[in-house]
Amino acid sequence: MKNKLGIYIHVPFCAAKCAYCDFYSVAGQPQQWDAYVHRLLAQLVQAAPDCTDYTIDTIYFGGGTPSLLGGARIARTLDELRRRYAVEPNAEITVEANPDSMTDEFLSISREAGVTRLSMGIQSAHDEELRALGRIHTFAQAQDAFFRARRAGFDNLSVDLMMYALPGQTVPQLEQSIDALLALEPEHLSCYGLTVEPHTPLGQQNPILPEEDTQADMYLLLCEKMAQAGFEHYEISNFARESHFRSRHNSRYWAQSPYLGFGPGAHADFGGQRIEWPRDLSTWLAGTARPVIEDEHIDRALEYIMLSLRTSDGWDAAYYRATFGRDPTPIEQAFSVLPPTHISHTGSHWHLTDAGFLISNPIILAALDAAETH
Numbered sequence: 001m002k003n004k005l006g007i008y009i010h011v012p013f014c015a016a017k018c019a020y021c022d023f024y025s026v027a028g029q030p031q032q033w034d035a036y037v038h039r040l041l042a043q044l045v046q047a048a049p050d051c052t053d054y055t056i057d058t059i060y061f062g063g064g065t066p067s068l069l070g071g072a073r074i075a076r077t078l079d080e081l082r083r084r085y086a087v088e089p090n091a092e093i094t095v096e097a098n099p100d101s102m103t104d105e106f107l108s109i110s111r112e113a114g115v116t117r118l119s120m121g122i123q124s125a126h127d128e129e130l131r132a133l134g135r136i137h138t139f140a141q142a143q144d145a146f147f148r149a150r151r152a153g154f155d156n157l158s159v160d161l162m163m164y165a166l167p168g169q170t171v172p173q174l175e176q177s178i179d180a181l182l183a184l185e186p187e188h189l190s191c192y193g194l195t196v197e198p199h200t201p202l203g204q205q206n207p208i209l210p211e212e213d214t215q216a217d218m219y220l221l222l223c224e225k226m227a228q229a230g231f232e233h234y235e236i237s238n239f240a241r242e243s244h245f246r247s248r249h250n251s252r253y254w255a256q257s258p259y260l261g262f263g264p265g266a267h268a269d270f271g272g273q274r275i276e277w278p279r280d281l282s283t284w285l286a287g288t289a290r291p292v293i294e295d296e297h298i299d300r301a302l303e304y305i306m307l308s309l310r311t312s313d314g315w316d317a318a319y320y321r322a323t324f325g326r327d328p329t330p331i332e333q334a335f336s337v338l339p340p341t342h343i344s345h346t347g348s349h350w351h352l353t354d355a356g357f358l359i360s361n362p363i364i365l366a367a368l369d370a371a372e373t374h
Contacts, residue, residue: 071109
């Protein structure tokens with residue numbers, strides 16, 4: 001049986017740069033979209049011989065705003081992938097999409113091309129919050145795009161709620177956004193707290209964020225509302241209506257599974273190496289960009305602790321011992337002093353509760369310290 005591999009494709013183009021965004025992206029430049037696809041296809045062809053022992057079970061177009069490319073360019077890329085790689089018939093194929101670029105052409109052609117999942121950057125149900133974030137769509141446009149995606153045949157739609165802890169945001173405002181997004185009946189919801197990066201337009205405004213206690217109330221409200229709606233809280237920031245609607249591609253990151261990355265700014269974890277493509281569109285288009293291979297040692301055992309505790313599956317002491325040959329006892333001892341309101345365990349599995357997710361950083365640091373000092 002062949003091993004499974006994921007493919008991440010970074011599409012750096014955006015209609016406009018959002019005020020908070022720290023991902024690599026460039027605004028406008030539609031004249032470069034065809035050149036981007038041409039270079040992307042060349043990279044896919046070049047990497048294919050290294051992947052003959054793998055089948056592809058997830059493909060993820062991230063960005064940037066991949067939906068800007070339109071359905072035809074997405075379809076052309078998928079055609080090349082299927083021609084060069086062993087893409088599984090039931091592969092999860094996700095495209096990130098913003099409401100303002102989800103045209104009927106994009107929806108119909110990408111669905112026909114085999115895209116199985118859209119991840120929609122809705123972010124808020126309040127237009128004033130969307131404007132503050134630099135988003136160029138309204139919530140009404142987001143609703144319209146969502147329902148058009150349904151009519152186009154998409155039965156796996158994820159929505160992003162960005163962000164609890166917005167400047168000036170109140171708990172009732174967040175609750176209204178959660179309710180409005182749940183009313184759409186998506187299969188998946190991702191919700192991320194606002195991280196203000198100093199070099200972004202939002203960071204330069206020095207915004208006043210809600211107090212930490214208010215942010216905690218917001219997170220716990222989110223968890224409560226999603227549970228009431230029947231969603232599974234399977235990762236700190238991610239909720240799925242049923243387990244088969246979990247993001248299979250993102251789950252491979254948390255499970256330390258291999259994936260290739262293509263496009264400027266893309267990352268890869270393949271053949272025991274971590275690789276990053278430079279965040280520079282011009283050199284990437286010219287074919288002169290060279291991937292940077294991380295030369296520092298990666299302690300996969302410590303990484304497993306960090307990543308597994310982000311998920312509802314949690315950290316497994318038996319797997320830790322069998323896979324990494326290390327004694328799990330010190331970590332279990334560190335967990336055992338935590339209250340049951342924050343961590344729970346069944347057999348050799350330990351996983352954080354919603355309250356534990358809220359303070360996951362110090363819990364993870366305590367586990368890492370226990371692993372490194374014994």
